[in-house]
Amino acid sequence: MDLKNLVKLERKLVAWLQEKITGAGAKGALVGLSGGLDSAVVAVLCQRAFPRETMTIVMPCHSGEEDTAHAQLLLERFGLANLWINLDDTYDLLLSTLAEGLDGGVPLAMAKANLKPRLRMIVLYFYAAQFNYLVVGTTNRSELAVGYTTKYGDGGVDLLPLGNLVKGEVRALADHLNIPPEIIAKPPSGGLWPGQTDEEEMGVSYEELDTYLTGGEVAGALKERIDRMQERSQHKRQLPPIPSFRLGP
Numbered sequence: 001m002d003l004k005n006l007v008k009l010e011r012k013l014v015a016w017l018q019e020k021i022t023g024a025g026a027k028g029a030l031v032g033l034s035g036g037l038d039s040a041v042v043a044v045l046c047q048r049a050f051p052r053e054t055m056t057i058v059m060p061c062h063s064g065e066e067d068t069a070h071a072q073l074l075l076e077r078f079g080l081a082n083l084w085i086n087l088d089d090t091y092d093l094l095l096s097t098l099a100e101g102l103d104g105g106v107p108l109a110m111a112k113a114n115l116k117p118r119l120r121m122i123v124l125y126f127y128a129a130q131f132n133y134l135v136v137g138t139t140n141r142s143e144l145a146v147g148y149t150t151k152y153g154d155g156g157v158d159l160l161p162l163g164n165l166v167k168g169e170v171r172a173l174a175d176h177l178n179i180p181p182e183i184i185a186k187p188p189s190g191g192l193w194p195g196q197t198d199e200e201e202m203g204v205s206y207e208e209l210d211t212y213l214t215g216g217e218v219a220g221a222l223k224e225r226i227d228r229m230q231e232r233s234q235h236k237r238q239l240p241p242i243p244s245f246r247l248g249p
Contacts, residue, residue: 001169006176010045013161017049020159021134028053030133032120032154033074033082035067037188038138038162040074040179041170045161046136047080055133056080059123061087061116063191070183077180083127087119094119113192117153125156134158142167142209146226147233148202154190155236166213167206202229 001009021029029046033039033056046054058071075082095112102108124135137157139149141164149155162170167188174184188198188206199205204225212218212226 001172003176006173009173010048010176013045014049017046017136017159017161021050024134024158025132026134027132028055028134029136030054030124030128030131031056031136031138032124033058033071033080034138034191035063035070035074035183036138036186036191037174037179037183038140038170040070040183041174041177042136042138042161043074043080044078044177044179047078053131053133054081055083055127055131057083057085057123057127059085059087059120061091061119064194066186067189067191070180070186073180074183077178085123087116087123091115091119113196114150114153116192117150117190118156121153121156128158136161138162140167140170141165142206142213143198144237145213146202146204146209146229147236148198149236151236166210168210 017029021027028050031039031043031046031054033043035058043054043056056075058068058075060068074080095115098115099108099112121135127133128135135157137154137160139154139157139160140162143149144160144163165173171184189196190198190201192201202209204222208218208222209226212223218226
């Protein structure tokens with residue numbers, strides 16, 4: 001993507017955020033800042049759309065030191081308004097209550113991991129209600145396509161400005177916005193557990209996924225895997241189904 005198109009994309013996204021947020025009767029934008037690429041891009045776009053009415057919240061929850069350091073780096077570079085809320089103790093207490101008596105295994109491990117983004121969603125909406133802000137999500141097109149989001153966690157938001165951009169396009173936009181290179185270059189991760197990376201968990205690289213989603217060719221087995229992921233995650237991209245029938249003749 002060349003500079004001219006990046007400038008155009010930035011302006012259109014900023015205008016889109018302004019239109020959607022003011023159209024909803026809200027005052028500004030609230031973004032959960034993770035220290036990762038996508039949240040950095042969204043936070044900066046929101047700041048340009050609402051310079052005085054954008055707030056970020058960093059919510060460490062047994063998070064890695066690199067993520068918190070990168071969040072701080074972004075805050076300092078752009079002077080973003082911020083709250084810093086540590087969820088370690090909240091997570092531990094809730095988990096000890098919920099998991100008491102359970103045997104463990106893979107289902108519990110995933111439920112424990114997904115508890116983190118769901119706690120963060122609660123925090124974001126608590127503060128959004130205080131300030132009359134909309135919660136602006138950070139999921140991109142690549143992740144949406146295969147359901148790489150936590151339902152009612154990072155998927156529980158009001159707006160998704162990156163929802164039509166594949167990961168490679170988000171990286172190009174990040175470079176244009178002067179996001180710190182350390183954030184752009186590091187392996188994408190949801191920070192769900194130590195050493196976790198998006199690509200390892202999905203079983204497909206962002207480059208391969210972006211290629212397929214933008215009409216390129218990928219190996220047959222990979223195509224089948226992506227198609228299967230898309231099919232199984234359809235429920236994450238739509239409102240809860242409602243029966244088409246009702247009481248009566």
